[in-house]
Amino acid sequence: MNENLHGGPDTVLTFTCGPEPEDIFSAVYEACLFSMSGEGAALEIEGENFQPSLFARYLHVDRDEKKARQMLEMVRRRISEEACLGAYRASLSFAQDRADAVYRFVLRGFRVGRGVTDRLQDTAVCRVFELARKAANESHLFLGFTRFAAWDNGVLFARIAPKCHVLPVIAPHFAGRMPGENWLIYDENRRKAAVHPAGGPWYMMDTVESGWEEMIRGRETKEEWDALWRTFVQHIAIEPRTNPKLQRGLLPLWYRKNMTEFLR
Amino acid sequence: MLVEKELPLQRKLEILSDAAKYDAACTSSGVDRQGAAHALGSAAACGICHSFAADGRCISLLKILMTNECVYDCRYCINRRSNDVERASFAPEEICTLTMEFYRRNYIEGLFLSSGVAVSPDATMERIYEALSLLRRKYGFRGYIHVKGIPGASPELIERVGYLADRMSVNLELPTAQGLKSLAPHKSRRSILMPMRQIQRGICEERLLLTDGRASGRIPGRIEDGRPGEHWNSPALTGGFGGGLRDSGQKGGFGETAFQLPSVSSLPPLEAGPGLRRDLAKGERPRFVPAGQSTQMIIGATPETDYQILSVAEALYQKFDLKRVFYSAYVGLNDDSLLPAVGTRPPLLREHRLYQADWLLRFYGFEAGELLDENRPNFNVLLDPKCDWAVRHLECFPVEVNRADYGTLLRVPGIGVKSARRIIRARRSACLDFPDLKKMGVVLKRAHYFITCAGKMYRPVRLEESFIAGCLADQNRKKNWRVEHGGEDYRQLSLFDDMHLDMVPTVEDCRSSLTGQL
Numbered sequence: 108m109n110e111n112l113h114g115g116p117d118t119v120l121t122f123t124c125g126p127e128p129e130d131i132f133s134a135v136y137e138a139c140l141f142s143m144s145g146e147g148a149a150l151e152i153e154g155e156n157f158q159p160s161l162f163a164r165y166l167h168v169d170r171d172e173k174k175a176r177q178m179l180e181m182v183r184r185r186i187s188e189e190a191c192l193g194a195y196r197a198s199l200s201f202a203q204d205r206a207d208a209v210y211r212f213v214l215r216g217f218r219v220g221r222g223v224t225d226r227l228q229d230t231a232v233c234r235v236f237e238l239a240r241k242a243a244n245e246s247h248l249f250l251g252f253t254r255f256a257a258w259d260n261g262v263l264f265a266r267i268a269p270k271c272h273v274l275p276v277i278a279p280h281f282a283g284r285m286p287g288e289n290w291l292i293y294d295e296n297r298r299k300a301a302v303h304p305a306g307g308p309w310y311m312m313d314t315v316e317s318g319w320e321e322m323i324r325g326r327e328t329k330e331e332w333d334a335l336w337r338t339f340v341q342h343i344a345i346e347p348r349t350n351p352k353l354q355r356g357l358l359p360l361w362y363r364k365n366m367t368e369f370l371r
Numbered sequence: 372m373l374v375e376k377e378l379p380l381q382r383k384l385e386i387l388s389d390a391a392k393y394d395a396a397c398t399s400s401g402v403d404r405q406g407a408a409h410a411l412g413s414a415a416a417c418g419i420c421h422s423f424a425a426d427g428r429c430i431s432l433l434k435i436l437m438t439n440e441c442v443y444d445c446r447y448c449i450n451r452r453s454n455d456v457e458r459a460s461f462a463p464e465e466i467c468t469l470t471m472e473f474y475r476r477n478y479i480e481g482l483f484l485s486s487g488v489a490v491s492p493d494a495t496m497e498r499i500y501e502a503l504s505l506l507r508r509k510y511g512f513r514g515y516i517h518v519k520g521i522p523g524a525s526p527e528l529i530e531r532v533g534y535l536a537d538r539m540s541v542n543l544e545l546p547t548a549q550g551l552k553s554l555a556p557h558k559s560r561r562s563i564l565m566p567m568r569q570i571q572r573g574i575c576e577e578r579l580l581l582t583d584g585r586a587s588g589r590i591p592g593r594i595e596d597g598r599p600g601e602h603w604n605s606p607a608l609t610g611g612f613g614g615g616l617r618d619s620g621q622k623g624g625f626g627e628t629a630f631q632l633p634s635v636s637s638l639p640p641l642e643a644g645p646g647l648r649r650d651l652a653k654g655e656r657p658r659f660v661p662a663g664q665s666t667q668m669i670i671g672a673t674p675e676t677d678y679q680i681l682s683v684a685e686a687l688y689q690k691f692d693l694k695r696v697f698y699s700a701y702v703g704l705n706d707d708s709l710l711p712a713v714g715t716r717p718p719l720l721r722e723h724r725l726y727q728a729d730w731l732l733r734f735y736g737f738e739a740g741e742l743l744d745e746n747r748p749n750f751n752v753l754l755d756p757k758c759d760w761a762v763r764h765l766e767c768f769p770v771e772v773n774r775a776d777y778g779t780l781l782r783v784p785g786i787g788v789k790s791a792r793r794i795i796r797a798r799r800s801a802c803l804d805f806p807d808l809k810k811m812g813v814v815l816k817r818a819h820y821f822i823t824c825a826g827k828m829y830r831p832v833r834l835e836e837s838f839i840a841g842c843l844a845d846q847n848r849k850k851n852w853r854v855e856h857g858g859e860d861y862r863q864l865s866l867f868d869d870m871h872l873d874m875v876p877t878v879e880d881c882r883s884s885l886t887g888q889l
Contacts, residue, residue: 227797228807251421251431255476263475281477283406284413288475306408335384335469336478342388343434344424347702347717353427357420367478368422 121149121163124206125170127272128198131206132175134168138210139178139217150206178213186216189224196239199246199272208234245269246276252358253277253292254367256333258326263290266323266365274301274311282309293323333367340368378459384469386459390439390450391485394542394667395697399431399480399515401662402537411474412481412513414537414662419480432483432517433473437461437499441487445544445555447672449704450487460489463502467510474514481515481537482506492523500528503535515662520570522562529566530659533573538662538694541567546683550673553709564691567666571692573659581658663694670725671718672701672710676748678739681728685739688732698725720854724750731756734788735781752851753844758784761821762840768821769828772808773798784843785818805829816846 120141124134131152138148151157151165159165183191194209202208212235216223226232255263263285267273274294278301281290286306293300293314300319303309363369378386400418422430436450438460444452461469470482484502486495499518506512520529520541533539541563545551548560666687668680684696700717703710728750731737735757742756743749751759761768761784770779772794780791793811797803804824809815819829820839832839 222800225796226800227793227811228801228803230810233810247417247419250415251419251477251480253477257476265477280415285411285475286406286408287411332472332476332478335381336473336476338381338384339388339433339473340422340424340430342385343392343430344426344428345392345702346426348426348428348700348719350427351425354423354425357427357429358423366422367476 119147119149119163121151121160121165122168123151123153123157123165124168126152126154127170128195128275129172129175130168130170131198131209132178133171134206135210135213136171136174136178137166137168139213142214148210150210152203152206156203182213182216185220186213186223187221190216193224193235193239196242197235199242199275200238201270201272202238202241204234205238208238211235242271242273243276245271246273248362249273249277250280252362252366253281254365255290256327256330256367259328261289263288264323264326265290265292267292267294268296268361268364269294270296272297274299277301278303278309278311293319337368380465380469383459383461383465384435386457387436387439387461388434390456390487391434391436391483393449393699393702394434394483394485394519395428395699396517396540396665396667396695397429397431397434397483398538398665398695399517401694402515404513407513410511410513411471414481414513414515421477421479431480432515433470433479433481434483435461435466435469435485437466437484437486437495437502438489439487440489442490443488443555443557445558446705446707446709447544447554447669447701451705454705461502463498463505466502467506467512470506470514471510471512474512479514481517483517485519486521488521488523492521493525493528496521496524496528496532500532500535503532507535517662520566520664522558522566524566526566526569529569530573533570533660534657536660538664539570539660540665540667541570542667543683543687543696544667544669545673546668546675546680547673550675554672567664567691567693570660570664574663574692577659577661663692665693665695665697667697667699669701670698670722676743677721677725677728677750678743678745678748680725681732681739681743684725684729685732696729698722698729720752720851721750723854724752724756728756736778737782753847754840755784755847757782758817758840758843758847762836762843765834765836765839768834769823770821771823771826773802773825783818783821785814785816785821787812817843 122134122138124130134150138150141148149163153167179191179195182194190212194212197205197209197212208231211231215229215231219226223232227236249267249269253265253267255265257263274292278292281292282303285303289303289305291300291302298313298315298319300312300314301309302312398418399414400416402414403416404414406413418431420429420431424430438458439450439456440458440460441448441450441452449456466482466484470479473479474481484499486499488495489498499521503516503518506516516536517538517540518532518536520532520539522541543563544555544558551558551560668683670680680698687693687696700719700722701711702717703713703715706713728742731742732739737760742760750756754762761782767782770783772780777791777795780786780794781788786794790808790812794803794808794813797807797811801807802825805815805819808818808824815829820832820842
């Protein structure tokens with residue numbers, strides 16, 4: 108790390124990075140190296156409502172998968188498996204401060220060691236677990252709420268619009284469940300897709316500039332199973348117990364955007 | 372009984388899901404099964420909810436009846452013989468295609484197959500077996516299957532079906548034998564408990580096989596999950612349940628039915644245990660009802676008290692080793708002199724209180740006798756059972772959060788399983804104060820009457836039953852009204868609210884991780 112990065116007492120060096128786990132852990136890596144000098148640092152995510160402050164100096168960190176993996180491995184070995192999982196999940200959440208939260212947690216962990224995950228009263232620890240829970244809960248819900256439709260060529264296609272980055276969590280689940288199917292799950296918010304060819308491993312694909320939207324729009328059709336499923340959902344409810352508010356509490360409206368039974 | 376032979380699939384699905392919806396269970400939890408190459412499906416122990424219906428109940432499984440034809444005339448049931456409703460039956464192939472196609476699209480986690488009793492219990496159970504066997508063997512389905520045990524079906528059939536299903540349930544229907552006698556003249560307590568006992572034994576043997584490879588011999592004093600073993604030999608429940616009982620009800624005699632069934636004897640003979648266990652998939656030994664069994668009681672159709680109901684539930688958990696007991700608020704469907712009038716509002720608050728108490732039995736170390744007794748046989752409408760217990764036992768409080776053991780923390784209103792565990796972890800490294808508890812998910816609004824942090828109370832409070840009860844009841848009043856009246860302003864069954872279990876219904880059987888603590 109360059110010497111001239113260390114500035115005066117009233118400016119904090121802020122590392123900025125992209126929104127994905129790989130970006131975040133690359134930046135955490137740099138920030139940790141930097142903070143070994145004894146100075147504090149902060150992390151911010153670019154894009155998403157990023158508002159530069161006058162009193163900070165910014166340094167962009169490029170994604171470096173090797174560094175990111177090294178960072179995670181360090182957390183696993185020097186703190187614990189649980190800390191590693193917590194930090195990774197927190198980086199999948201959509202909170203603006205997730206990179207900073209992960210950084211603070213990791214620093215605290217390096218100082219305290221294994222026991223850090225017990226310190227739930229500590230804000231640095233508490234925040235990371237809060238974010239991790241958010242990401243894990245949303246991922247769990249998408250295991251159920253993701254809806255596939257079969258294209259003419261037999262490929263199963265699902266469109267989702269999650270708030271957290273759930274694809275890396277749900278794709279392995281579906282790969283285990285439907286190993287013999289060609290399927291793909293498209294995250295329209297992040298413009299990424301998890302692709303699974305029958306019998307093979309799944310992989311992540313960037314779909315920003317590939318005419319992807321047009322391609323799938325052209326293929327989406329109605330199936331007889333849609334109608335049967337809608338029939339079932341409608342008839343399984345007990346009328347005297349109708350309770351839309353309870354239903355909304357358990358299945359908020361934003362989830363229903365791509366769910367077959369709620370589409371018209 | 373008019374039977375139209377060829378209804379379109381859509382119409383059949385309407386009729387048979389309508390007929391199945393009064394069963395409360397829709398959980399897909401309790402078993403972990405990885406997917407396999409060239410097969411469809413897996414199962415997750417925590418269970419996965421796939422949707423929520425307009426009544427706010429989770430949709431996890433394709434819940435259908437095989438047929439809604441029934442030779443029985445249970446008074447509370449929409450499908451009873453004497454009701455003039457449209458009847459339909461699924462062919463096994465139809466059930467398989469529906470399940471597979473719904474499953475591929477991730478609509479469902481699996482199948483919940485139940486059935487009216489067509490011809491006889493044996494004939495019905497055999498038909499169910501045929502469908503499940505097709506689904507597992509021909510279609511290679513590895514997802515979750517919950518199946519009803521038909522009271523009165525032969526033990527051989529129950530065993531065969533048990534090796535194909537993940538969970539089985541036999542509905543107790545009514546909490547007392549008298550209730551059953553008056554409302555379900557064709558069923559007896561005995562014909563319901565028999566298969567339940569058989570399934571329990573099967574599961575127990577299975578566990579022994581898994582733990583030490585020796586299947587035979589006596590049941591050890593303690594089963595893996597730490598339940599006391601003497602229950603297994605409880606004379607009150609085992610007495611009189613000898614083998615060989617076959618209660619096939621009204622075999623034949625009800626005219627033509629929609630399907631022709633082979634008799635039991637035409638099936639290949641039942642192999643001894645291990646042989647049967649081998650035939651599901653190569654290299655993988657099928658397990659008998661791996662996700663355990665459950666049952667259901669109807670609430671509010673007969674005059675039993677909450678205390679009676681809860682005691683029955685407790686006995687079922689302890690003596691029959693059930694995973695879940697479900698409570699189903701009676702929905703007035705049939706015009707019958709012995710039942711509440713049609714259109715009577717289902718007793719939702721009562722059902723809610725029973726579920727809360729059920730949680731207290733299973734996860735919080737309470738006993739039915741602590742929550743209710745002969746003199747107070749019904750739940751307080753204003754307070755949830757845990758608060759109610761706490762205000763009646765102020766001698767146990769306040770509890771010092773930094774020292775109390777796990778079991779004591781669990782009994783504090785506003786502290787749940789998760790927050791209690793978090794407290795135990797966090798206090799290793801620090802002395803906890805009220806703001807810390809808040810961060811950990813403790814509901815201070817309720818808890819603060821009952822706890823101290825380093826000897827201090829949150830704010831000065833009179834430790835006086837009527838005062839605290841009044842404060843807590845005020846917090847609950849609005850919500851209770853909503854639970855009872857449903858509709859727009861109502862968040863019922865969020866046990867997760869009242870008890871701060873912050874996971875969706877999947878928490879239900881993540882018990883494996885909890886039992887160690889209780």
